Amino acid sequence: MSDPIYTEIIIDEARNAQNEGILENPDISQHDANPMCGDSITLQMKVNDDTISDIKWHGNGCTICKACTSVLTQLIKGKDLTYAKNLKKEEILSELGLEHLIRQSPVRIKCALLSLKTLKLGLYTYLAKKIENSTSFDNLKEEASKLY
Amino acid sequence: MQSSSVSLENIQKDFPILQRTVRDGKPLVYLDNASTTQKPIQVINAISDYYTNHNANIHRAVYALAEEATEAYEATRDKIAKFLNIKNREEVIFVRGTTEGINLVAYAWGRQHIKEGDIIVTTEYEHHSNIVPWQLLTKEKGAKLEYIGVDDNGELLLDQLDSYLKTGKVKLVTFSQMSNVLGTISNTEEIINKCKQAGVKTLIDGAQSVPHMKVDIEKLGCDFFAFSAHKMLGPTGVGILWVRKSVLETMEPFHGGGDMIREVHKYETTWNDLPYKFEAGTPNIADVIGFSAAIDYLTKIGMDTIRKHEIDLTKYALEKMSQIKGITLYGTKDLLKRGGVISFNFHDVHPHDVATIVDRDGIAIRSGHHCAQVLMERLEVAATNRASFYIYNTTADVDKLIKSLEKVAELFKL
16 A cells, blocks of 8 residues: 555665764753644753764654654754754654655644754854854844744 | 434434535534534524524514514524523523533522532543633632543542542532543432432533433423533534522522513612523524524434434544544543544544644544543653544445545554
8 A cells, every 4th residue: 555655765764774873971962842743852962072973862743753853863963053953854754754744744843843843043152152142143033043 | 212313314414504615625524513413494594584584683673573673582592491491481591502501500609609619529530611710710719620530531539529429518519511521421410419418419510411412301390401502513602501599599590681681770770580590682693593403403403303313423433533544542432421422532643633634534523631631640741632523424424434434544554
């Protein structure tokens, strides 16, 4: 039986989600939730020399949310912060063949992008803490507000 | 009970929305009735007729339209009183819905009567609307909120009520007559009797019960009762709060404004008679009149017929659903203790995935926490799926749901 969303790739990715767990002493720990459906995740990262040396996630989510979170963590593990900052939703969705969600399911796209939203929130909070210059901070805030 | 076969057989044709298709031509199967129900043409026409022929503000002007509108609005109050066996029409207050009704009690009664150290008791299977107003009130007053627990069958642990009552500090016990998640029907009379003996006030959330079973408020003997029109074929934005007159007389107004006053001077105001003291501003006249048509519709079918239909349908659904691979059904198996609400989960499949898959077959079920996160914690789940029935649902609807749920089991290899 075929299904436009629930392909074997997605169900397998969600069932065998990568990087699930808890990190001790993370440099970044960010929680976010989707109040509509109750999806709720925490992303934790270790940062060494501006590189994400380790990443773990935990929480409750639907199949789409879990599969996308798993893919996201695999994409950015070992990469530098600039890469993570610039990560686009299309890159995650295309890994799972879910690009059609953007057009077809305004509700479920939120499940798919919760981890990306959480990542950006965590990254920007982390970067903001490191910046003392208030003009750059405002720039960063403005950049963050235009993420979607 | 009379047979339901004649009156319910062709009932779907009264509901225009049930004729439409969704998701590429699939006939709509609507199974989210605990959330809101569809409206029969009689209700839609009543609203349209009001705006077409009678629209005017009520309780004010002397011209013909105003008299007609006032009469239709006030006739609904009488109809509701008769429908629920309420003796005094001035105890029936029009509000926006159950949520506003409960908030009115928390504000206008609670702020008068709840003091530091008092206890308000609710239950673990309440809707957020019967939890949050009491959290706000008890925090403001330095009072305490306590919960009657729910057992594994989905029934209330009434021993806990006894121990709360023994403290002598309980001022109010507030609970739903039927759970919106598990469908459990509370032992309402038993709880009210216990509270009465202890001199404790009771509030019943009837949002799920009034649409689906015969309710006799006089016989129940509670002090407050709230429910909503939109869950019983009526329009959104109309609800009823009933308050025993002797209690209502001790309450200060909820909202200040027009219609709730007798005389207004620069620094002082006297209040209008009951129930108008609690109905400030121009009310939702059109939808109250629409609600009147909904009550006529339900009365014509008969609440006993509705209850029997839903027991039959729930029995049929529970039997079929229990055979699906990987499914967990919540709530009691005793059909006399539950309404037509079935919450369920599939092994490791999130409810949103289930709801998305059945939606593609045109089936509307709810997935989520159902505004009952305290109960979700108790059940140790983040969310559930919920199918809930009403008079227009049939065994054919259930069969479609079952077929679609089997697809879920197959896709996820359960």
